[in-house]
Amino acid sequence: MKKGQISNNVRRLRFENHEMTQQQLAKAVGVSRQTIVAIEKCKYSPSLELAFLIAHTFNTPLGDVFSFCMEKKVTCANPS
Amino acid sequence: MSSQEKRVAVSLISSLIVLALYIYYGAGLHNSGALDGPEASHLVGRSAFIMIGAGIVVSIVIHILFTIVHTVATGEQAGEDSADERDKLIELKAMQIAFVTFSFGFMALLGVMAFGDIGPYLVTLLTIACLYGASILSDCIKLVLYRRGF
Numbered sequence: 001m002k003k004g005q006i007s008n009n010v011r012r013l014r015f016e017n018h019e020m021t022q023q024q025l026a027k028a029v030g031v032s033r034q035t036i037v038a039i040e041k042c043k044y045s046p047s048l049e050l051a052f053l054i055a056h057t058f059n060t061p062l063g064d065v066f067s068f069c070m071e072k073k074v075t076c077a078n079p080s
Numbered sequence: 081m082s083s084q085e086k087r088v089a090v091s092l093i094s095s096l097i098v099l100a101l102y103i104y105y106g107a108g109l110h111n112s113g114a115l116d117g118p119e120a121s122h123l124v125g126r127s128a129f130i131m132i133g134a135g136i137v138v139s140i141v142i143h144i145l146f147t148i149v150h151t152v153a154t155g156e157q158a159g160e161d162s163a164d165e166r167d168k169l170i171e172l173k174a175m176q177i178a179f180v181t182f183s184f185g186f187m188a189l190l191g192v193m194a195f196g197d198i199g200p201y202l203v204t205l206l207t208i209a210c211l212y213g214a215s216i217l218s219d220c221i222k223l224v225l226y227r228r229g230f
Contacts, residue, residue, distance in 0.1 A: 030164070031164035031165070031166070032082055032084070032164050032166070032167070033082075034082045034084075034166075034226070034229075035164050035165075035166040035167075037229070038166060038229035038230050041229055043228065043229030043230050044166055044229060044230040046165070047165050050165060
């Protein structure tokens, strides 16, 4: 299977949503804060369900939160 | 440190303690020649049961101590975090590696049994030790994955 890179705007969206904390987002979607940290750092790609949940929490389409690129070495949208 | 990481650390510490005690006990049996005697099967079976019981007790004691120290040091109450999807993937990955490790260890022991001059009771003891070794490796991998993010 070809590999790509999933990047995200979770960090930016958190700040645009009343500076939501990682803990608040984690609680809203039902995961640990460490999982949100890993997603923001692009170290962990969430399941489709969790990705939709995050997008739903921000009231935004999935494509605005996550994006996919086929190039191998793409830097994360929001490296921490 | 998340509650999942804490659980893994507790499991790792208790596994290390129990494995060390088991190796010490097994080496004592081997050196005394008890594994060659008529009571060998009873000793091996009994030691496995004692190790399971000791493992549970050590794990509970360390968990309590760890929770007390963690609460005193950080002021955080122990949460009741359930495992999320990332925790389950880490668990799965670590379990796969532990299974492969144990399989190789078991095959190596069978090889030694087939071509070497090692008794079946010592092989049984080493198989149990190999199982605990795989469990320790699994915990180490989990800790690394948690520290790295995934």
